[in-house]
Amino acid sequence: MDASMLKNLRNLKLSGVIKTLEIRNEQAIKEKLSYIEFLELLIDDEISSRKENSYKKRTQKAHFPAFKTLEEYDFNFQSSLNRQEIYNLATCEYICKKENIVFIGPPGTGKTHLAISLGIKALQQGYKVLFTTVSEMMNILFESKADNSYHQIIKSLNIIYLQTY
Known part of the structure; x- marks a missing residue:
């Protein structure tokens, strides 16, 4: 060449x-x-x-804190979880429908693992994803109100927002 x-x-x-x-x-x-x-x-x-x-x-x-896949998730550890429902979420159909997903439960139950793995599935389908905590997001939004960048931040957050409680 x-x-x-x-x-x-x-x-x-x-x-x-x-x-x-x-x-x-x-x-x-x-x-x-x-x-x-x-x-x-x-x-x-x-x-x-x-x-x-x-x-x-x-x-x-x-900004995933770790790389965790759905295939690595131990559904036996969390027997109350509906495996089929989680795999349905992995199709990312909820994104097209503009639906939210919230994982609630005590520490150590796999909420973060599931959020990350669903985020990875969304990335694989071409979506943009941001993984953050509620407190981090609130800080960003409060700061953006102070410097008049709020609308720009909201517009830039037109992505999948994954959070756990």
């Missing part, structure tokens, strides 16, 4: 193509791919790269 092409790919923000161009070119030569097939591979690589980068950025911005 020459410097001019690399510069053009960078200007077009095609980092996924940059990563795989040489490998895909070798593949195209070996497998005698058509120009269209070669281009399709590069486009697929770019899409995959963007999805992966988006997921990584959204995961960092979610």
